[in-house]
Amino acid sequence: MGTYLFRRILQMILILIIVSAVVFLLVRLLPGDPILMYLTRQDVEGISPETVAKMRHELGLDRPIYVQYVDWVAHVVTGDLGNSLVQRRPVISDIKQRMPITIHLGLSAFFIAVLLGIPFGVIAAVRRGGWLDQVITTFGNLGITVPIFLLGILLIYLFGLRLGWLPIYGYTSPFEDFWLNAKQIIMPVFCLAIPPITATLRLTRSSMLEVMRQDYIRTAWAKGLRERAVIARHALKNGLIPVITLNGITVVIILGGSVIIETLFNIPGMGRLAVEALRSQDYPVIQGVVLFTSIIVTTSNLLVDLTWGWLDPRIRYD
Amino acid sequence: MSQETAGQRIEMSELPPGSSEFWRFMRVFLSRPVVIFGAIVIVAFVIAAAFSGSIAPYDPLAQDLTNRLLKPGQQGHLLGTDALGRDMFSRIVFGSRTAIMVGVVALSISAVIGMILGLTAGYFGGITYAMIMRFIDALMTFPPILLALTIAALLGGGLFNVMIALGIGMMPGYARVMCGQALSVREKDYVMCARASGATHARIMLRHIFPNCLPPMIVLMTVMIGVTILAEAGLSFLGVGIIPPTPAWGSMVYEGYNYLLTDPMLSFTPGITIMIVVFAFNMVGDGLRDAIDPSLRGTI
Numbered sequence: 001m002g003t004y005l006f007r008r009i010l011q012m013i014l015i016l017i018i019v020s021a022v023v024f025l026l027v028r029l030l031p032g033d034p035i036l037m038y039l040t041r042q043d044v045e046g047i048s049p050e051t052v053a054k055m056r057h058e059l060g061l062d063r064p065i066y067v068q069y070v071d072w073v074a075h076v077v078t079g080d081l082g083n084s085l086v087q088r089r090p091v092i093s094d095i096k097q098r099m100p101i102t103i104h105l106g107l108s109a110f111f112i113a114v115l116l117g118i119p120f121g122v123i124a125a126v127r128r129g130g131w132l133d134q135v136i137t138t139f140g141n142l143g144i145t146v147p148i149f150l151l152g153i154l155l156i157y158l159f160g161l162r163l164g165w166l167p168i169y170g171y172t173s174p175f176e177d178f179w180l181n182a183k184q185i186i187m188p189v190f191c192l193a194i195p196p197i198t199a200t201l202r203l204t205r206s207s208m209l210e211v212m213r214q215d216y217i218r219t220a221w222a223k224g225l226r227e228r229a230v231i232a233r234h235a236l237k238n239g240l241i242p243v244i245t246l247n248g249i250t251v252v253i254i255l256g257g258s259v260i261i262e263t264l265f266n267i268p269g270m271g272r273l274a275v276e277a278l279r280s281q282d283y284p285v286i287q288g289v290v291l292f293t294s295i296i297v298t299t300s301n302l303l304v305d306l307t308w309g310w311l312d313p314r315i316r317y318d
Numbered sequence: 319m320s321q322e323t324a325g326q327r328i329e330m331s332e333l334p335p336g337s338s339e340f341w342r343f344m345r346v347f348l349s350r351p352v353v354i355f356g357a358i359v360i361v362a363f364v365i366a367a368a369f370s371g372s373i374a375p376y377d378p379l380a381q382d383l384t385n386r387l388l389k390p391g392q393q394g395h396l397l398g399t400d401a402l403g404r405d406m407f408s409r410i411v412f413g414s415r416t417a418i419m420v421g422v423v424a425l426s427i428s429a430v431i432g433m434i435l436g437l438t439a440g441y442f443g444g445i446t447y448a449m450i451m452r453f454i455d456a457l458m459t460f461p462p463i464l465l466a467l468t469i470a471a472l473l474g475g476g477l478f479n480v481m482i483a484l485g486i487g488m489m490p491g492y493a494r495v496m497c498g499q500a501l502s503v504r505e506k507d508y509v510m511c512a513r514a515s516g517a518t519h520a521r522i523m524l525r526h527i528f529p530n531c532l533p534p535m536i537v538l539m540t541v542m543i544g545v546t547i548l549a550e551a552g553l554s555f556l557g558v559g560i561i562p563p564t565p566a567w568g569s570m571v572y573e574g575y576n577y578l579l580t581d582p583m584l585s586f587t588p589g590i591t592i593m594i595v596v597f598a599f600n601m602v603g604d605g606l607r608d609a610i611d612p613s614l615r616g617t618i
Contacts (some may be wrong), residue, residue, distance in 0.1 A: 018456035026468060064468060145597040147548055147568075149555045150589030161579050256461030260552050274464060275556055278471035286468055289343040314489060 004309050012302050019294045020076065024069050026290070027283045076291070081286035084277075091288040094273060099292060101171055102262070102269035106254045108189045113196035113250060120197075121204025125212065125239075126278060136201060143198030148191045148257050152264045155187045169266035188265045192257045196250040203246050208239040229300060244308050248301040255293050323387040347609035356601035363595055366411050376405035378412040378565045390583060400573065400584055409565040410591055416566045417595065420481055420550045421543050427485025428546075429539055432492025437531070439493070440500025441523050447497070454493045462487040463552055470558050477560055484549055490540060495538055499531035506530070533610045540603035544596040551592050567592045 056062045062073065073081070081091035124136040160168035167184050174181040211217065212235055220230045258271035266272070270289055277285035348354050366373055381404055390398040390406075398406050439450035457465070466480075466487030473479035503509065504527055512522050554560045554568030567588040574584025 014452060017454050018452055019459055022453075022456055027472065060437065077585065141597070142425075142593075143598065145544070145593050145600060146447055146593050147551050147555075147589060147596075148572060149552065149568075150585075150593065153571065153578065153585050153589065157578055157582050157585075158493055251459070252461050256463040259461070260543075260556065263556060274467065275558075278558065281471070290464060290468060293461065293464060294456075294459040297461075301459070 005306065008302055008305050008309075010299055015298055016295065018064075019298070021072055022073055023287050023291045023294070024118065025065075027287055028065060028068070059183070080314050081291075082284055084285050086277075086280050086282045086285075091284050093124040094285065095270070095292055098268055098273050101267060102255070102258050102271060103296075104174070105185060105189055105192060105262075105267070105269065106251070106258060107162065108185065109192035109254050109257075110247075110250060112189065112193040113200050113254075114247070116193075117197045117200025118204050118240070121201035121243075122208055122231065122236070122239070124201065124205045125208035126227075128209065133205075137205070140198045140202045140205075143194050144161065144202075146194065149260050149264055151194060152187065152191045152261060155191065161186065171265075171267040171269075181289065184265075185269075188261045188267060191261050191264075193252050195253050195257060199250065199253065200243060200246060204239070204243050207242045208235060211235050211239040214238075220281050241312055244304060244311065248297070248304040251297050251300040255296065333588070341357070343609050347605045349608075350601075352601050356598035356605070358480070359594060359598035360602060363414055363598070364418065366414040370412045370415050373411050375417070376406040376408040378404060378408040379563050389581075398581070398583060400570075406584070406587060409570060409581065410567070410588060413546035413565040413570060413588065413591070414568045414595075416477070416560055416564060417547050417550065417592075420477065420484065420560075421547045423481040424484035424488065424546050424550070425539060425543055427482065428488040429492050429535070431485070432489040433496045433528075433531075433535065435489075436493040436496025436498075437523055437528060438502050441504055441519070441527060443501070443504075451492070451497060454490045454497075457490045458494075460487075463549055466549060466553060467556065467558055477564070480550060480553060480558075480560060484546055487549065488546055490604060492535070492538065495534060496531060499534060500527055503527045503530045509590075537603060537607040538611060540606050541600060544599035544603070547592065548596055 053062070059069060063071075079092050081095070083089060084091055084094060087094065120136050120139075124133040124140075127133050156168045159166045166179075166187055168187075170184055172180045172184060217230060217235055220234045223232075255271070258269060259274055260271070261267070262269045262271035263275050270293065273285065274293075275288040276282075277289060338599075348357070370378075395607050400406055400409070435450050435454065439447045462484075466483040469483035469486055473483065507523060509526050512526050519524075549561075550566070551568030551571070554566040555572045557569070557572065560566040560569060571585045571592075572586035574581070574586075574588070577584050
């Protein structure tokens with residue numbers, strides 16, 4: 001396990017280096033001059049080429065790109081992501097403020113997805129062809145089809161506007177007012193959870209069907225074990241291995257969804273920060289958000305792989 | 319002569335109905351009603367996009383402020399009108415054009431780039447594999463919508479930029495699947511044979527490996543059309559995608575959102591349209607998968 005852990009962490013560092021290069025280059029190489037955009041937005045009178053050149057120099061944008069990159073990375077590892085061009089405060093403070101909110105929503109959605117997706121998938125596989133399977137499979141097919149913003153709007157219309165049960169926007173810290181927070185996040189979390197629930201249940205179902213065909217399951221039935229023992233003790237162990245790997249993708253799906261859902265429900269998390277920054281071309285913030293999103297994903301992928309390696313020794317010795 | 323004809327007739331009648339490869343394919347493909355439904359929806363969708371001008375009863379951009387926010391069915395507007403008095407049905411019909419254009423072009427961009435990268439990585443292996451696939455791994459840590467959003471915002475909106483942005487955002491999946499395929503196909507005897515007979519790398523890749531990697535890629539592409547249309551809708555919902563007033567379903571949902579309490583159908587109609595079309599592509603994708611290669615079930 002030690003070597004495996006070491007190798008995975010090395011891989012993660014390598015990926016983060018590539019990620020940082022991509023994030024850095026993405027913003028620098030694409031057309032559009034941030035300085036000019038910034039100056040135009042500020043409505044500075046009489047922008048002279050000298051002003052532009054001076055600013056470019058001040059921000060260090062006149063140096064060779066690889067120097068800029070190394071410099072940027074050196075700052076990033078110390079937590080300095082530069083200042084927001086719009087808010088004029090450190091990007092890291094924005095991210096520190098907003099990341100917990102996204103993680104709160106995302107983790108809730110993640111656990112709901114696992115807690116609902118796996119049992120439903122197992123039930124559908126065990127009762128293959130029955131009415132429960134039909135209901136669950138139909139739900140699974142619909143879930144990957146519905147645009148989450150439509151789902152959000154339907155919920156807002158029904159529970160927010162028509163029935164008036166739930167607030168339709170905002171976020172209050174759970175430490176401030178737990179019940180208000182719970183009411184506020186029910187709908188967004190549900191929307192975020194739908195795509196991963198359906199992905200989880202579809203994969204669990206097909207993986208369990210695959211496992212149920214194996215000889216050792218037939219043996220388990222043949223020696224007269226009860227259904228519960230066959231499913232829970234024999235089938236689940238192998239049936240869930242692909243589902244664990246899906247969890248890494250689940251995190252990506254949820255973070256992608258939070259971009260839309262946080263904007264729709266007006267929740268000040270990382271997703272909305274990304275949209276705000278993109279609308280105002282605030283490139284240090286964009287870089288920060290994309291980088292941190294990627295760090296969250298990479299870290300959770302590492303956790304997934306470690307769990308996987310722990311559960312399935314074959315992986316460790318691969 | 320007559321014997322021969324008779325012989326042929328017997329031969330034909332002995333075969334089970336539809337035994338030719340094509341009919342077997344169609345039989346499996348259309349075996350489930352939901353796939354037939356999907357195929358019909360897709361045909362209708364393509365027709366709507368191709369003949370928008372003749373199908374739509376009104377100009378989708380023509381504003382008529384005296385007839386704004388009409389309910390569905392009022393004054394000959396099948397789905398009512400929006401806040402600017404534009405005919406909703408015409409906008410939905412023209413929106414299909416946007417959706418299919420973005421869907422197909424973005425899909426092609428992502429599929430071509432992804433397949434080239436995947437094929438190269440899988441065929442050469444070693445350091446090439448490591449470099450390309452680590453890059454793909456890195457890209458896969460970005461949620462596609464965030465990546466597409468960033469690229470679209472940096473390039474500026476507009477139809478073409480959205481296509482590029484989505485194309486890059488969706489690319490890693492193809493590279494992954496293609497690479498896996500190429501890795502297994504390159505070990506086949508016919509590839510060794512081609513190499514032994516002196517074929518160049520390019521020839522082996524294009525003539526021998528690529529065609530044998532295609533079936534799962536076709537299935538993946540069908541499923542990804544739905545995903546791409548969803549992503550485009552998401553982008554234009556956030557206001558980063560298609561520039562108004564070009565009708566796009568996602569931005570129609572967003573525009574209607576302001577009138578949710580009084581006219582919820584303004585948001586629901588385009589939203590449900592997206593859902594039906596995506597559902598259709600997913601079902602047809604499932605049907606294709608079953609017909610092309612049932613062993614892919616559960617993997618794609």
